[in-house]
Each structure stands twice: as structure tokens, then as C-alpha cells.
Amino acid sequence: MRLGLGGIAALGVLPLIGAQRAMTADGPETFVYVSNAGTKDIYVLGMNRDTGELTMVEKAPVPGAEKTSLVSLPMALAPNKRFLYAQLRSEPYPVSTFSIDHTNGKLTHLDATPLVDQMAYINVDKTGKYLLGASYAGAKVAVYPIDARYLVKDKATQIIDTKPKAHCVSIDASNKHAYVPVLGADYVMQFKFDASTGMLTPNDPPTVATKAGAGPRHFIIHPNGKWGYLITETTATIGTYSIDEDKGTLTEVAFVDTGDYNQKDSAFASDIHITPNGNFLYGAVRTTSMLHGYKIDPEKGTLTGIGKWPTEKTPRGFNIDPRGKFLLAVGMDSASLTVHAIDQNSGELKSVKPYPMGKQPNWVEIVDRIHD
Template identity: 40%
Template structure:
């Protein structure tokens, strides 16, 4: 199965350029923020515009994708969105983002190696990484100059239940969490050809049955934060950017004080753009845990937990750091929160309808120059 381009990059950019020229000629400037929500069971992506002053959201588009839409990833320049479909045939859909209205324009599709739980790109935007929970593997697809992901070029077997894959800030290495083997892997990355070479030993071995899931790097590249799915824990790792190695410095709970579930079920985590606060979602209690980050030591201090949509698999923070948008797999609503920039506290400010089984949120901001 080969990739299927629908529109050339030249055609898309020409159309958008024409609109931008018209906007410039009218003397207007354009800055906008858009949110994208993948809905697995309704097989579509909900598109919203976000008001930067109030946090209010307006629905602007619903895009059918013809499959179980789950993980998404933005290109580094934020002009493209990639959506992974976890129903057969497994594939990735490549979209161009119109900066004027946030609309998605489908450019093409390409096969994925398996049902993928996670997508990300390298720092150059030339390669798409993916991790397969069911297929126990990692994979690489090239991305063309037209922004369209191509056919699978490499697969790498892992232990059971690979869950997330992201490049290190320097793009020399790629890291991947493997839930079933309680490991965090390091792989050498050759940006000239997209090839991954795994280390013989994990970069970090976690306690048995912890179930490492998603992870993020701090903006200053000094720390990594890794959430577990199975034991209700969140780990702070000191990251050596010169050697791309880590050492543990803290483990903290993501569970509310009154947790009464049979077992924890950690999901996602995100830092505010200024690095001062971190948020994590827990699906059994349907809560968001909030932490203050000591930017000197990397350590976290618990602020509190906040109720959110039922079974919150995915959420995200807008580039301004003022708003958090969360979805729950057992809810058909997205909840918007205002973030207190001084304390990190969350205040719910609205709910908005989305599709069935919403599970992933991406947010992009255009300032008129990009």
C-alpha cells in the first residue's frame, strides 16, 4: 500500500497565499489559536477556534477521517497535522492547516506499520515516529517536502505495549516508553536518513508493573517527566543534555487524596509553556492533578486535583499558557479551564460538544508571521 497524495503542497500554499495577500491588502493582521480533537468512535476530528482573551471556543469544522482517529501530531512549524487511524487498514492522514480559519485540508494518506498509540515528528519535521501498543514495535515514516507522510521505512520490535515515542531536544536520540516491560528506551537517531538504532540496554528501568506511558521534556532540556499508567505515579528525571541520559530524582502520586478506584489509570501529562506548572490526567477518578515545578531542581510540589470529563485520556495547554482543554473518552464534551498564571490553579470556564470517544487534543497558534 503506497501513500496517496490528494493535493500538492504548491496547490495548497498557493490558495492560502492568495488569501493572505488579500488579508494584507485590506490592512488587517491575523493572529489566531485553533484546537483539534480526535474522536475515535465517530471517526472524525473536531476543529475549534479559541478566543485568546476569554478562552471561549467556537466550532469551525468537523473532518471525517474514515477510521478510528486517535493519536495526532503537529509538524514543528505547525503547518501540518498528522492523525493516526487505529482501525484497519492502519494509516496516517496528513493535513495542511489553514492559518486563516484553522480548517484542515487533507493532503494524503499512508500506511502505518500497526495500530499506533502515539505519533510524533523529529525536530526537522522530515520523519514521523510511531509507537504500537498492540504490535509491540516502533516505526518511522518519512515526510515529504509537501508535508505528506510516506510509506513505512523502518520498524523496530520492542517489549510488550510500546506506548510513546519522542525525540530528545537535540534530535540526536529518540526515547520510547514500553508499558509492558516497564522500560524507557533510548535509540540513536540519524536525521540524515531517519534511521533509528536502539541501545542494548534501556535508558531507564522502572519498578515492575508501573507501566510507563507518556513523557515530556522541560523547555530548558534539564528534566524529563514520565507518567505511569498502572501505579498512579509520576517520575521526575534529571536529563543530561550532553549525553542524553537520565537519573531519577523524584516520584510523586497523581491520585486524588480520596481515591477509591480499584486501580490507578494514568494517561497524559503536559507542562505550561513557561515550565512553571505540570498537569497529569488520571482516568479512574476522572481528575487532573496539578503541580508547581521548581525550575532549579525540577522537583514537583502538588497543588491539587480537579474533576474533569469522564475518563480523560487526552488534554493539552494552549501556547499562551492561559488555557487547558481536556476531553474524556466516556464524555462527548470538551472542558475548558483558565490557568491561574500565579498559582497554577484551574478554573472551569466552559464545555463544548465533540465527537464520540474523544481522546487527543492538539492546539496551534498563529501570530500573523508564521
């Protein structure tokens, strides 16, 4: 059941989320989507671009499975930002397609398609015609076609077995190469991607190794397409890689250490993002509930630490708004989201305000309003 503003206010949620100050005359210009694994829903929030203030719009249920979504509910946006995909990590592992109403940010559920396995990470290629997923529990990478209605088809284009704990699928700007960190194998798989067929083929070499026991988790690509960045879950390090423009292959440049690994237990580093202007990179570590910030060298792509800041308890996911002004982090164990302001000169973070979320919030997507 969806709740309108009146229903949410009746539950006492709206005053905690903010007031109408986040709204313009025509409504918010930016919308935030937070998935909650424990309550199988997506919070839709309006965002004030100047202050970062959030206003509740609705809670959209994610249907298709009786049980909760284990420890995460991954989401992915279509390239045109008009559709949102979300997968429940409980049988039958349905991925839902939602259309985004850009007048008010609300979601309309269109369809749910069972996938071959639960995915730790989903992504959509640059054409919007294929959904790619990495299965941590199932040790596989899968590619599914997306039809003209933006619905995920029920028959996979390709299913590839991997070593244990495939954790992410990242696609480069050319839409010709894909990268899959495999935590259990301590390497990143490199693929060529054919957008005309949706097929992945191993690149040469097919993998790039990290240090033994590092636990590669998430990989992202710099806006200039020249560098990629890998965060390792176990040791909480972040690596810079150069990307061959033609071949799409990775070459390790340098790693930085967050210092959050105690050499005994996993640091459980989680997520990594770059500001849209390419100046700053941030990584999250769950055991310490810290965000680590780095300045990116514009010539080499290497990282220089600028600070670390406390955030929500057990920050599994975060994201940065399209203007690079705010970082929004959610805490799995705090059931809350904190808006952090990003200093545009230094990259330092300043906590602005926390907001209550559902149970086990873990994924954040941010979309600017489209004016047709």
C-alpha cells in the same frame, strides 16, 4: 462530508460551542483540533485567547478505514505548525496528512498512508522529515520518512520490535535522542536519533526501569531540556528524570504519587503536559476523572503538588495553549471538552466552560494562527 458554519448551525451544534464573540475582525488567532475516535473526525475550533471561549469552525473527517479508530485517534503537528497528522487505529492503519489553513483553521486532507500497525502515539521529529510511532497493540516502534510535500511515505525507514505495549515516542529539543515508555516492560527505552537518516539506535543503557507494575505511559520533556517527566498508567505516579545534555540518557530524580491508585486495579493515568513557561505540570487520571497539578522546582525539576480538580469523565487527553493560560481536557466517556483557566501565579485550575465533542474524543492539539 465537511460541514460549514451554516451546516453546523443547522444541526444545533454551533450555539452549544459558542458564538461569534470568540472571533476577531480577521477570525480567531488560535485554533484547537480535537480528534474523535468513535466518529473518525477532527473538530476544528476557534479559540479566544483572552477568555478561552471556543467557536466551531468545521468537522473534518479522517478517511482511510471502514471501522472506527478503537479507543483513540492520535495526532501530531509538523514543527512548522502548517500540517497535521492523524492515524486511524483500524486496518489498514492509515495516517492522514492535513494542511492547516491559517486564515480560518480549516483542514485540507492531502493523503493517507497505511502504516505497519496501529499506533498509540505518533510524533514528528524537529526537522519535519520523519514521523515516529509507538504501537501498543503491535509492540513496535516505527519511523517513516516525510517527503517535501509533507506526505508520509509508504515504506518505513525502520521498524523496531519492543516488549508489549509501547505507548509513546518523545524526542528531545536537540533532535538527537528519543524515548519510548513501554508499559508492559516497566521501562523507558532510550535511543539515539540520527535526523539525517531517520534511524534509531539504542543508547547506553538502552532502557531505564521503573518500579515493577508501574506501567510507564507518556513521557514529556521540560522546555529547558534538562528534565523529563513520566506518568505511569497503572499506579498514577509522575517521575522526574534528569537528562544528560550530551548523552541524552535519563537518571531518575524523584517520583510523586497522585494518590489515585487503589492498589487493586489500574488507575489508568493517561496524559501529561507542562506549561510553556515551565512552571507547572499537569497529569490526568481516567478512573477518577481528575487533573493533578504540580509546581516545578526551577533548580531541581522536582514536583510539589498544588491541587487536583475534576474534569471530563475518563480524560484520555488534554493540552495547554501556547500562552499557558488555558488547559483543555477531553473526556472519552463524556463526549465533551472542558476549558480550564490556569492561575498564572499558583497554577490552580478553574473550570470555565464545557463544549460537546464527537464520540470518544481523546487528543487535543492547539495551534496559533500564522500571519504570512
